[in-house]
Amino acid sequence: MFGHIKGAFTGAINDKKGFFELAKGGTLFLDEVGNLPYENQVKLLRALQERVISKVGDSKTIKVDVRLISATNEDLLTLIENNEFREDLYHRLNGFKIQLPALRQRPEDIMEFATFFIQKANKAFNKEIKGLDEPVKELFLKYNWYGNIRELQNIINRAVLLSKSDFIKSETLPDEFKLNSLQANTEQTGFKKMGLSELKQATKITEKEVIIKALSESNNNKSKAAKILNIDRKTLYNKIKLYNIEILK
Numbered sequence: 001m002f003g004h005i006k007g008a009f010t011g012a013i014n015d016k017k018g019f020f021e022l023a024k025g026g027t028l029f030l031d032e033v034g035n036l037p038y039e040n041q042v043k044l045l046r047a048l049q050e051r052v053i054s055k056v057g058d059s060k061t062i063k064v065d066v067r068l069i070s071a072t073n074e075d076l077l078t079l080i081e082n083n084e085f086r087e088d089l090y091h092r093l094n095g096f097k098i099q100l101p102a103l104r105q106r107p108e109d110i111m112e113f114a115t116f117f118i119q120k121a122n123k124a125f126n127k128e129i130k131g132l133d134e135p136v137k138e139l140f141l142k143y144n145w146y147g148n149i150r151e152l153q154n155i156i157n158r159a160v161l162l163s164k165s166d167f168i169k170s171e172t173l174p175d176e177f178k179l180n181s182l183q184a185n186t187e188q189t190g191f192k193k194m195g196l197s198e199l200k201q202a203t204k205i206t207e208k209e210v211i212i213k214a215l216s217e218s219n220n221n222k223s224k225a226a227k228i229l230n231i232d233r234k235t236l237y238n239k240i241k242l243y244n245i246e247i248l249k
Contacts, residue, residue, distance in 0.1 A: 001018050001019050001020055001030075001040065001043070001044070001047075001053075002018040002019075002020060002021075002043060002047075002053045002054065002055055002056060003015070003016045003017045003018030003020075003021055003053075003055040003056070004016050004018075004055050004056035004057055004058075005055050005056070005057045005058045007057065008055070008056045008057025008058070009056070009057070012056075012057070015055075016055075018053065018055065020047055020053050020064045020066060021053065021062060021064060023064075023066045024064050024065055024066060025065055025066070026066060026067070027066065027067045027068075027069060028066045028067070028068050028069070029069045029070070029071070030044075030068065030069070030070040030071070031070075031071050031072075032071070032072055032073075032074075033070040033071065033072050033093065034072035034073075034074030034076055034079055034085060035072075035074070036085075038086075041085065041086045041089050042086070044089060045086060045088060045089045045092060047064060048068065048089075048092045048093075049092065051063060051064055051065060052064065068093070070093050073220045073221075073247060074221065074222065074223075075221040075223060075224065076090050077090075078221065078223045078224065079223065082223065102145070102148055102219070102220075103145040103148045103149060103152065104143075104144045104145045104146075107141050110140050110141060110145075110152070111132075111137070111140070111141075113149060113152055113153075114131075114132060114140060114152065114156060115131065117152065117153045117156040117157070118131060118132075118156055118160060118168075121156055121157050121160035121161070122160060124157075125157075125160055125161050127160050127161075127163070128166070129159075129160050129163055129166065129167065129168060130166045130167055131167055131168070132167060132168045133167040133168065133169050133170075135169075135170055136167075136168050136169060136170055136173065139170065139173070139177050143177055144216060146212050146215065146216055146245075146246075146247075147246040147247070150246060151246060155173065155174060156168075158172065158173075158174065159172040159173060208243040208245065210229070211225070211229065211236070211239055211240065211243065211245060212245060214228045214229050215245070215247060220247050222236055222237070222240075222247075
């Protein structure tokens, strides 16, 4: 974010401008701001309060003037309670907040996005897919879309690439869509009673599915999901990475 000077560390063979300096007079977007290390939180707070930065290895200050937009799928207030995020930085960032609902909370948008991504994939793969067949439309509207827009785009890309007909059919979809009936059954029988509150008790449902379900119930709040699963955040992060579970805002 802040750049460095030549010789600041091994491999720093030239001076390098950071994003704050490059965005001077414009807009800087910081994604996943909730995952910033504490040291960078301090530097970011200073940049916002004093409108100056220092490059790594340099004692000089550089004035910056940027409009900052940040995003996160973390519950920053929970992180503050756990001393993982600075409260003063939170208030600096929280000048104007937009809460974006998950895709599963706005099903009326699913077909619009699907059509857009099909058109985009057609150009990328030189295909002429016209749309989704009716059974697939029903599956798309019932699916929970844990990965939000990015998951939808990835699934569309895969389906367009594999499709041999004019319309996307269910055989081109990944296995996640086959879990809908399982999820419905677990909800009817009481998913939490089956072991959502204790990860080790999940016997009939795979560990990955339990983690995805916990993330869904906590609105992708990793701290809350870890509590539901009775594991620590580090273990949850490791398992999310292990199972390649994609979490988007």
